[in-house]
Amino acid sequence: MAVDLHLHSVFSDGTATPEEIVATAAGIGLTGIALTDHDTLAGIPRAKVAAELAAIRFIGGTELSVEWQDQTMHLLVYFLNPGPGPLQDRLEALRRARGERNLRIVALLQGLGLEISIEEVTAEAGHGVVGRPHFAGVMINKGYVQSVAEAFDRYLAAGRPAYAPREKLSAETAIGLARESGAVPVIAHPHTIGLRAAEYATGFSQLASIGLGGIEAYYGEYSPEMRAELVRICGELGIVATGGSDYHGRYKPHLEIGVGKGDLRVPDAAFDQLVAAR
Ligand code: AMP
Numbered sequence: 001m002a003v004d005l006h007l008h009s010v011f012s013d014g015t016a017t018p019e020e021i022v023a024t025a026a027g028i029g030l031t032g033i034a035l036t037d038h039d040t041l042a043g044i045p046r047a048k049v050a051a052e053l054a055a056i057r058f059i060g061g062t063e064l065s066v067e068w069q070d071q072t073m074h075l076l077v078y079f080l081n082p083g084p085g086p087l088q089d090r091l092e093a094l095r096r097a098r099g100e101r102n103l104r105i106v107a108l109l110q111g112l113g114l115e116i117s118i119e120e121v122t123a124e125a126g127h128g129v130v131g132r133p134h135f136a137g138v139m140i141n142k143g144y145v146q147s148v149a150e151a152f153d154r155y156l157a158a159g160r161p162a163y164a165p166r167e168k169l170s171a172e173t174a175i176g177l178a179r180e181s182g183a184v185p186v187i188a189h190p191h192t193i194g195l196r197a198a199e200y201a202t203g204f205s206q207l208a209s210i211g212l213g214g215i216e217a218y219y220g221e222y223s224p225e226m227r228a229e230l231v232r233i234c235g236e237l238g239i240v241a242t243g244g245s246d247y248h249g250r251y252k253p254h255l256e257i258g259v260g261k262g263d264l265r266v267p268d269a270a271f272d273q274l275v276a277a278r
Pocket residue numbers: 013038065130131132133148149152153157248
């Protein structure tokens with residue numbers, strides 16, 4: 001019995017519909033899932049209906065990029081209901097900031113001699129919130145790069161020539177707004193923050209004291225030792241050890257729903273404890 005609490009659909013930078021995600025999850029025997037599209041709640045109603053029909057448990061959420069100690073941190077926000085609310089009301093401004101950032105990326109790419117237009121990128125994204133993986137998709141289609149990984153390594157990643165930052169909430173603000181909205185904020189894949197495992201405990205205890213509800217400990221890119229270490233830290237802080245695949249369909253071809261690279265298994269208890277942390 002396992003769950004997957006980190007999934008992206010066509011409503012942001014995934015390539016599967018909510019219904020396809022639910023069908024796959026049910027097909028491999030997952031008992032619960034969470035949809036966590038970037039900066040949007042638009043996929044939640046469809047995913048919720050599909051999950052009900054498939055008799056698997058469902059949590060609606062989103063994934064935000066926030067600023068913490070001069071670094072970018074990803075924050076998963078669970079139980080954030082579509083509609084008005086303290087954090088919900090900020091999402092549109094975050095998407096607008098993304099739109100401005102996307103125009104800057106296009107200009108940078110054009111300056112580097114890549115003929116890419118914003119129209120091509122939005123077409124690639126369909127009705128989803130545009131993210132850098134969509135730029136990568138266009139770059140692959142036009143033969144500029146062979147893979148999403150190459151697009152990030154050569155152009156799109158932080159520090160690369162077509163990187164453009166966007167306005168973000170601070171971690172503290174986002175955690176506060178999430179709790180005011182009745183949601184549970186959880187740090188996603190803490191390895192991307194650039195801290196070493198030993199530095200996590202001290203840094204995260206302060207966030208736990210202002211409402212952080214958990215840390216994504218069961219993450220596909222982590223070694224079993226690192227997962228165990230993060231589970232231990234969550235226990236010490238009294239917060240939930242969550243986990244998920246960060247499935248993005250074709251944009252992250254090495255990651256599958258439920259199992260990540262193959263060895264991921266997020267225990268049902270993560271879902272139950274998240275419900276209890278609400
Ligand atoms: P954005 O939200 O537009 O800044 O884009 C972030 C998305 O790009 C997230 O889904 C990340 O997982 C993905 N991403 C970030 N770095 C890389 C990378 N090096 N290779 C592939 N995908 C990445």
